[in-house]
Amino acid sequence: MSGAETPETQDIEALRQRSIAAAEDAIRLASSRPDLHLVQAIQALDDTDKFLNITATRASEWYGLHFPELSQMVQDNVALCKIIFEIGGRGSYSPEALSGRGFTEKKVAAMMEARDRSKGGEISEGDLAKVKSLGALAVQLSALRGVLNDYVESQMKKTAPNVAEVAGATIGARLMAKAGGLDRLAILPASTIQILGAEKALFRSLRTGARPPKHGILFQHQAVHTAPKWQRGKIARTLANKIAIAARVDYYRGSEDATIKAGLDRRLEGIRERYKEPPQRKPERRDRPRRDGRPPRREKFRRR
Amino acid sequence: MSRLLREERLGRTALLTQNLAPGKRVYNEDLVRRGGAEYRTWDPFRSKLAAAIIKGLPDTVVAEGTKVLYLGASTGTTVSHVSDLVGPGGMVIGVEFSPRVAREFVERVARERKNVIPYVADARDPSKYSVARVDLVYCDIAQPDQTEIAIANCTAMLKPGGTLLLVVKARSIDVLKDPEKVFKDEKGKLEGRGFEVLKVFELSPFEKDHALIHALAPR
Numbered sequence: 001m002s003g004a005e006t007p008e009t010q011d012i013e014a015l016r017q018r019s020i021a022a023a024e025d026a027i028r029l030a031s032s033r034p035d036l037h038l039v040q041a042i043q044a045l046d047d048t049d050k051f052l053n054i055t056a057t058r059a060s061e062w063y064g065l066h067f068p069e070l071s072q073m074v075q076d077n078v079a080l081c082k083i084i085f086e087i088g089g090r091g092s093y094s095p096e097a098l099s100g101r102g103f104t105e106k107k108v109a110a111m112m113e114a115r116d117r118s119k120g121g122e123i124s125e126g127d128l129a130k131v132k133s134l135g136a137l138a139v140q141l142s143a144l145r146g147v148l149n150d151y152v153e154s155q156m157k158k159t160a161p162n163v164a165e166v167a168g169a170t171i172g173a174r175l176m177a178k179a180g181g182l183d184r185l186a187i188l189p190a191s192t193i194q195i196l197g198a199e200k201a202l203f204r205s206l207r208t209g210a211r212p213p214k215h216g217i218l219f220q221h222q223a224v225h226t227a228p229k230w231q232r233g234k235i236a237r238t239l240a241n242k243i244a245i246a247a248r249v250d251y252y253r254g255s256e257d258a259t260i261k262a263g264l265d266r267r268l269e270g271i272r273e274r275y276k277e278p279p280q281r282k283p284e285r286r287d288r289p290r291r292d293g294r295p296p297r298r299e300k301f302r303r304r
Numbered sequence: 305m306s307r308l309l310r311e312e313r314l315g316r317t318a319l320l321t322q323n324l325a326p327g328k329r330v331y332n333e334d335l336v337r338r339g340g341a342e343y344r345t346w347d348p349f350r351s352k353l354a355a356a357i358i359k360g361l362p363d364t365v366v367a368e369g370t371k372v373l374y375l376g377a378s379t380g381t382t383v384s385h386v387s388d389l390v391g392p393g394g395m396v397i398g399v400e401f402s403p404r405v406a407r408e409f410v411e412r413v414a415r416e417r418k419n420v421i422p423y424v425a426d427a428r429d430p431s432k433y434s435v436a437r438v439d440l441v442y443c444d445i446a447q448p449d450q451t452e453i454a455i456a457n458c459t460a461m462l463k464p465g466g467t468l469l470l471v472v473k474a475r476s477i478d479v480l481k482d483p484e485k486v487f488k489d490e491k492g493k494l495e496g497r498g499f500e501v502l503k504v505f506e507l508s509p510f511e512k513d514h515a516l517i518h519a520l521a522p523r
């Protein structure tokens with residue numbers, strides 16, 4: 001057969017040109033570096049958390065001059081700020097105003113009673129307006145926090161599905177932010193990933209000979225922080241190994257590979273089995289001079 | 305002369321495909337002249353289809369003029385050789401999910417070869433690229449549910465009785481299961497859906513724990 005230009009081959013050529021154009025559009029879109037937006041989003045999420053905390057604390061403290069009993073009764077800062085903003089001064093409380101906020105009837109009754117016996121002072125309209133603004137800001141920040149969190153979750157699934165699966169979306173995004181993007185994370189050795197976020201401790205250890213950190217951001221991973229102390233280093237190392245693989249697959253291949261997470265779970269299971277018991281201290285290590293030249297630790301530090 | 309040549313070199317079989325885009329390399333393969341035409345070397349350690357052919361998959365399966373749906377085109381290494389094999393009268397619809405690897409596929413393969421039609425799409429949704437009936441579906445996407453995906457694509461685009469070549473990477477289906485068992489199970493899935501499995505080619509020593517299943521779709 002030859003490539004003669006029959007009507008059919010012309011049609012195919014037109015189809016092919018359209019397909020190439022569409023494929024190139026899709027490629028261009030993907031190369032607008034969604035990972036860099038993710039890096040900004042996770043940092044914005046962490047910033048928002050801080051602002052939210054500061055703002056809500058201030059609003060609740062200021063409001064506490066007027067109605068100090070309320071903050072004892074409403075543990076959730078954002079819910080408290082919502083009440084401050086939406087209800088305002090003690091005089092405006094009613095069971096209706098408190099309804100629809102997830103409180104039981106009993107709780108509402110208790111709040112009303114606390115209001116009636118409050119030891120708080122009077123507050124001027126002007127002061128109340130300012131406290132309410134702070135409360136409103138906290139509520140908005142909390143909504144923004146939710147939006148950013150959803151964005152990080154869903155973008156991680158698209159941009160770095162394997163890192164998201166292995167490390168979790170937020171921790172994965174934080175690692176990416178520390179590394180400076182998915183491309184950078186994909187070339188970091190596992191040993192670096194293990195201590196990303198623990199730079200201070202690392203430099204201290206290089207300077208003074210103190211023990212190097214076992215984990216940085218990875219400490220936030222529940223497999224690490226819920227583990228007994230003696231397992232944490234091993235778990236963090238295994239986790240870092242798998243994250244390094246996941247980042248490479250995400251960057252170079254871009255498709256999901258369920259074997260990475262399965263492999264991780266198996267390794268973690270193995271570590272938990274093998275190192276069930278706390279280790280015996282190894283005394284011989286302590287006999288060597290320490291890196292900063294101080295003499296070895298003394299006998300009394302040994303434990304048998 | 306055939307578009308596929310075999311040569312014995314140092315006791316090993318080497319494969320060559322006739323270059324559809326003469327003078328152009330796709331990766332770092334060698335270009336050689338045979339009988340007045342240019343051929344490209346095809347490394348069975350880099351391409352599972354080449355490995356299967358060396359392990360006995362008949363040359364006639366990917367014959368001149370064949371229309372192929374290729375799932376998991378990746379950077380287009382193997383697609384380029386399939387494009388060589390089917391020649392100007394054939395066609396390869398190449399589907400790749402990851403934009404990052406598809407870039408090379410589009411630039412180096414689809415743009416250079418008139419018989420290659422690229423799609424950056426998910427093989428789970430054949431409606432995005434179901435533009436023609438094909439004679440052969442080649443599937444190498446390394447997904448746990450790839451056999452179902454391959455079957456769905458055959459239903460959408462493969463002519464009755466057409467050929468399915470399914471690459472099975474045991475580790476991406478089930479890490480713990482014995483590869484032999486994985487191959488058998490995937491074969492069973494196809495047979496359960498009316499496919500006739502002609503042969504399962506294990507790809508060692510070229511690939512570890514990989515097989516290529518050669519099957520025919522129901523009529």
Ligand SMILES: C[S@@+](CC[C@H](N)C(=O)[O-])C[C@H]1O[C@@H](n2cnc3c(N)ncnc32)[C@H](O)[C@@H]1O
Nearest residue numbers: 255376378381382400401402426427428444445
């Ligand atoms: C093992 S590689 C294929 C190698 C290629 N066949 C070769 O021999 O050169 C698997 C490819 O399938 C792609 N892939 C995975 N899931 C996919 C899906 N659902 N749809 C399309 N492509 C997919 C991956 O992005 C990856 O590039």
